[in-house]
Amino acid sequence: MTRAKTLGALASVVGFLAFVEFTSGILQGYYTPMLTNIARNLGIHDADVNWLEGTQLMLSALVVPAFAKLGDMVGHKRMLLISTAITAAASLVLPFTDVFAVFLVAWALQGFYVVWLPLEIALIWSRSRSMSGRSGITARAAGLLVAALELGAITGALVGGALVDALPLTVVLLVPAIAVTVCFFVIWFGVKESPEPTGGRLDTVGLVIISLALISLTGGLSFLRLNGVGDVLAWSLVGLGVLLVWPFAIWELRHDDPLIDVRMFRSPALGPVFLTAGLFGVSVLGAQAPLSTFARTDPAVYGYGLGTSGFATSLIIGIYLIAMIAGALLFPTIARLVTPRVTLMGASVLVAVGFLLFLPFHAAYLQLITNMVIVGLGSGALVAALPAAAASAAPPTQTGVATGLTNSVKTIGGAVASCVFGIALINHAAGGATEGTAGSLSGYITVWIVCGVTALAAAVLLAFVPKEAFTDKAVVEAESQPAVP
Structure with a gap:
């Protein structure tokens, strides 16, 4: 095939996968405005909604390693279809049950969507194998997928918030189920399988x-x-x-075809990427709820916060997500001008600067938005760049595993941060400050400092990555090396 035809075929695949990520974004944003309605429908306390987040977080940490490895073994499209079918089936259960245990299990199974992005980037990397500029192509595709994801999250939040006030909850909960079902057929008919799966036994x-x-x-x-x-x-x-x-680790080192090649953690290029993903998870997954509750806190009562309405708070979140889209789309362009490594370092610094700016500037609505735009630009670049970087630096038989690991480690970082931030906010809570807010100002300052310092630590780690890492030159050199038994 000519280069134009090859690029055209890949572009069509990226277009279909962008629809998949748009659906993923809908799932991530759609339910947020209606969690209280869901709690009332299930007859549970608002605090019990945390079990929904916890079970889905736990499941996502489990399924990514297995599905990423199976994607390398039997085909990334096949595992993408299976995970989408499970997500669709779980989504179809949610509208038709008011039993908390059943809803909890279905909600957890819906979390299979977390494997979509790692599988998609591994699929794009494998399909671009014969192309020149492979790393740049994958980076641009990753940026488009993350942009579609964040656009879906914005759309989901806006549509969900509008529908929950106008329609019965059963009808409202059917919308994401229909979207995921359509997504299954889009993958089935629109996406071609990745070439040359590695085979083997799990x-x-x-x-x-x-x-x-x-x-x-x-x-x-x-x-x-x-x-x-x-x-x-x-x-x-x-x-x-x-x-x-x-x-x-001992078992994997002795296994001929390991689930996760733990030697990748010793790689001078991959090791810092995985650590960066974990440190990034602290802010991108662990800090969002505290930022929302801080904005909603009434300064006339507690002496801090902005006292924003639900709609004003959703605007902050929306602007933050738009900044993430911009960061994801700008990453490949900036990476071409400098290098992917320097761009990753710059994105980490932006996240650190944005959070540390909260320390002096947190008393006005515009200050909060400014800080979140800076954080969003860096976060969007990192969400797109980390799996693409992992794919380009991974061994040829471990592409899906490497991209999946960035997601798994990020999830673990977010889980640890969520626990630490929750404890900090509770322990710092002043008397009477538990109504409608998470803690005192000192608790929020702890959140901002931890997010800023971990992002700076990520930038320092990336400074030790080889200068040509994640570029086509590094890929060619790696693939030209003889296989080591």
Whole structure:
């Protein structure tokens, strides 16, 4: 095929995958305005809504390693279809149950959408194998996918907020179910399978060990957030989760076809990327709820906050997501002008600057928006860049695993941060400050400092990455090296 035809075929695949990510964004933004309505429909307390987040977070940490490896083995499109079918089935259960246990299980299974982006970027990387400028093509495609994701999140939040006030909840909950069902057929008919799957057998022993480790770790963190730092069971689960990583690593090093090639963590290019993903998860997953509650806090009552209405708060979130779209789309252009490594460092610095600006500037609506735009530009670039960078630096047989690991490590970073921030906000809460807000100003300052410092740490880590990492030159050099048994 000519280069033009090849690029045209890949562009059509990216277009269909962008629709998939738009649907993913709808799932991530649609339900937020109606969580209180869902709680009333299920007959549960508002605080019990946290179990929905916790179970989905736990499941996402489990499914990504398995589905990423299976994508490399049997085809990324096939695993994309299976995960979409599970997500669609779970989404179709939600409108028709008012039993909390059933809703909780369906909500958790809906979290299979977390594997979509890693599988999509691995698929694009594998289909661009014969093209020149492969790293740049993957980076641009990743930027478009993340832009579609954030646009879907904005659309989902706006549509969900409008419909929940006008229609019965059953009808409202059907909308994302229909969108995911359509998404399944878009993948089936519009996306071609990645060439040359690696084959092999799934490392079930490794999968069981890492699953137990992740269940124990995320479960322990959830209990810490719910029951406080004095909970012995929570600490025991966290400790067990950390300890299980050791036998997992030993097993994987001895396995001929490991679930996760742990040697990738020693790679001078991949190791810092995985650590950056974990540090980035602290802010992108752990800080959003505290920022929202800070904006809603009434300064006339508590002496801090903005006292914004629900709509004004949603505008902040919307502007933040638009900034993420801009960051995702700008990443490949800036990476061509400098290098992907420097661009990643710059994005991390933007996130750090944005959060540290909250320390002196948090008393006005415009200040909050300005800070969030800076954070959003950096965050959007990182969301797009990290899986693309992992794909370009990974061994050819571990592309899906590497992109999936950026997601898994980011999720773990977010889970740890969510626990730490929850404890900090609760422990700092002043008397009478628990009504309608999460904690005192000192608790929020802790959140901003941790997010800023972890982002700076990520920028420092990336400085140790080889200068030509994540570029086509590095890919050619890596693929020209003889295979090491």
